[in-house]
Amino acid sequence: MYDLPKRALGPHAKRLIFTPKTLKVLYSERQLKPYQSESGGQLFGEFANDVVTVTTASTPSPKDQRSRYRFTRSRNTEQAEIDHEFSNGLHYIGDWHTHPEPRPAPSSKDHSGARRLFRTSRHELPNFLLVIVGTSDDPADLYVALVNGRRLKQLS
Amino acid sequence: MIDCHKHVVAYHNDEITLPEAERGEMRNRRNANRNRIKTRLKANEKPAPAFFASQGSYADKTMVQYPDKDYDIDDGVYFRKEDLLGPNGGEMTALLARKMVFDAINDGSFKTPPELHTNCIRVLYAAGYNVDVPVYRIVTETDIFGNETAYVELAGADWIRSDARDVSTWFDDVNQSRSPDTENGRQFRRIVRDIKKLTNSRKSWRKRILSGYGVTILAAECYVPFAGRDDYSLHATLRAMHNRLKFSLALQSPVEPYDHVADHDDARSKYFRARLDDLESCLDDIAAAETEDEALDAWSDLYGDDYFSDRKAKAQTEALETKSADGSLLGLGLAAAGIAAGAAALSAARAKPSWEPSQAVSKGGGRTNA
Numbered sequence: 238m239y240d241l242p243k244r245a246l247g248p249h250a251k252r253l254i255f256t257p258k259t260l261k262v263l264y265s266e267r268q269l270k271p272y273q274s275e276s277g278g279q280l281f282g283e284f285a286n287d288v289v290t291v292t293t294a295s296t297p298s299p300k301d302q303r304s305r306y307r308f309t310r311s312r313n314t315e316q317a318e319i320d321h322e323f324s325n326g327l328h329y330i331g332d333w334h335t336h337p338e339p340r341p342a343p344s345s346k347d348h349s350g351a352r353r354l355f356r357t358s359r360h361e362l363p364n365f366l367l368v369i370v371g372t373s374d375d376p377a378d379l380y381v382a383l384v385n386g387r388r389l390k391q392l393s
Numbered sequence: 394m395i396d397c398h399k400h401v402v403a404y405h406n407d408e409i410t411l412p413e414a415e416r417g418e419m420r421n422r423r424n425a426n427r428n429r430i431k432t433r434l435k436a437n438e439k440p441a442p443a444f445f446a447s448q449g450s451y452a453d454k455t456m457v458q459y460p461d462k463d464y465d466i467d468d469g470v471y472f473r474k475e476d477l478l479g480p481n482g483g484e485m486t487a488l489l490a491r492k493m494v495f496d497a498i499n500d501g502s503f504k505t506p507p508e509l510h511t512n513c514i515r516v517l518y519a520a521g522y523n524v525d526v527p528v529y530r531i532v533t534e535t536d537i538f539g540n541e542t543a544y545v546e547l548a549g550a551d552w553i554r555s556d557a558r559d560v561s562t563w564f565d566d567v568n569q570s571r572s573p574d575t576e577n578g579r580q581f582r583r584i585v586r587d588i589k590k591l592t593n594s595r596k597s598w599r600k601r602i603l604s605g606y607g608v609t610i611l612a613a614e615c616y617v618p619f620a621g622r623d624d625y626s627l628h629a630t631l632r633a634m635h636n637r638l639k640f641s642l643a644l645q646s647p648v649e650p651y652d653h654v655a656d657h658d659d660a661r662s663k664y665f666r667a668r669l670d671d672l673e674s675c676l677d678d679i680a681a682a683e684t685e686d687e688a689l690d691a692w693s694d695l696y697g698d699d700y701f702s703d704r705k706a707k708a709q710t711e712a713l714e715t716k717s718a719d720g721s722l723l724g725l726g727l728a729a730a731g732i733a734a735g736a737a738a739l740s741a742a743r744a745k746p747s748w749e750p751s752q753a754v755s756k757g758g759g760r761t762n763a
Contacts, residue, residue: 248748328753362754
């Protein structure tokens with residue numbers, strides 16, 4: 238569970254929670270072997286009372302381009318996922334991907350890409366989430382940040 | 394509890410009841426469909442329907458406004474059993490009867506072809522709404538004394554004894570026998586609409602929450618009438634519904650064949666109960682409010698709609714304008730600005746039960762993670 242700064246994810250959100258199911262998906266995609274490519278996807282969740290709950294993490298599709306240090310998702314697949322989840326009442330909250338390091342930190346490309354994504358998307362959110370999953374399975378090592386058009390703010 | 398009857402009724406009249414123009418539009422679509430069925434059945438040399446009858450929330454007049462206007466109408470087509478003959482002169486099966494009506498509707502003019510469902514034919518319109526047409530047969534029997542009785546069967550997987558008109562009759566009975574008034578559709582109907590609006594007040598709830606029919610059955614069971622106080626009646630009915638769902642999630646149709654609308658573990662009932670859990674604090678706030686302003690804020694929180702709070706600001710401005718009619722214009726301006734700022738601060742301080750984006754995110758620009 239993470240405490241959220243004021244108005245970070247909507248006017249009333251105070252806490253951010255990942256469901257065990259979501260964490261399981263994230264950890265199952267860790268790059269533990271040298272031959273494993275970077276993985277990632279989108280995060281979807283619910284806004285209820287003062288809690289934002291990340292209930293679903295999508296995983297790579299065959300259309301995504303993956304290598305050990307690079308991961309590019311198909312924009313069409315992403316939008317189809319967003320529309321599908323929205324019709325089920327779940328909202329896109331952000332993106333996640335893996336890094337082959339125990340305590341991951343965003344690269345400069347992660348920084349600029351995330352800020353550009355926020356600026357060029359049509360949405361009503363004050364921030365998106367950026368989650369980076371390292372090789373550690375300790376939740377404390379998960380990199381969780383709020384992203385807007387200007388900066389990244391780490392929550393963990 | 395602070396009397397907010399006039400505000401709750403205003404919300405009902407302005408934001409919940411379907412405007413007459415939209416009802417008229419729906420009526421036109423329904424009639425066009427009826428004409429198509431009659432004409433095409435005749436052209437196909439099939440039996441003529443005995444009559445048509447609207448059902449569901451359209452017939453009960455409990456449809457509520459949705460921003461997307463994706464309303465569904467149920468319009469049953471009724472045949473006499475003796476008219477429905479199969480290819481060899483025997484009794485027409487339920488499937489053949491549905492197919493016959495499906496063929497009549499499917500004249501090739503629809504962008505999205507109609508769908509043949511187990512209990513109806515669904516006609517889909519590009520604008521997002523649909524018309525469901527269930528097919529019925531009227532069975533007339535004569536007993537040994539020569540007395541005629543008639544009942545109705547629905548063309549489902551087989552012919553099943555069921556007539557959705559019974560629901561409308563039941564609804565009218567409850568509305569007339571239990572409402573303390575006779576105006577504006579009577580109180581029970583208004584409360585059902587208010588609650589249906591609440592169940593659809595957050596877009597993400599719509600597909601997961603108890604159906605309109607389920608809400609109506611539960612509301613009838615839990616309704617607390619109160620003459621001249623829709624706010625009190627709605628509040629007490631919601632509390633009673635919440636308690637009832639804590640006790641049991643199961644719901645049974647009040648008319649033949651008395652189907653289970655929800656069983657004891659029903660996901661939609663459970664979802665409704667969870668949302669009522671969330672809204673409990675708003676109901677508490679409504680009950681505990683000491684001023685009309687506080688109560689209006691709490692009603693706004695309940696519905697996730699600024700309608701009530703906006704009425705508060707409007708009422709303040711009106712009061713101020715009346716009060717300042719003999720005061721200076723400058724004084725009026727400053728005071729109004731102060732009140733507006735105060736109202737904005739109050740509104741910001743209020744914790745709404747939930748906020749969520751109203752539209753799906755549309756992702757822009759390419760992105761590569763590294």
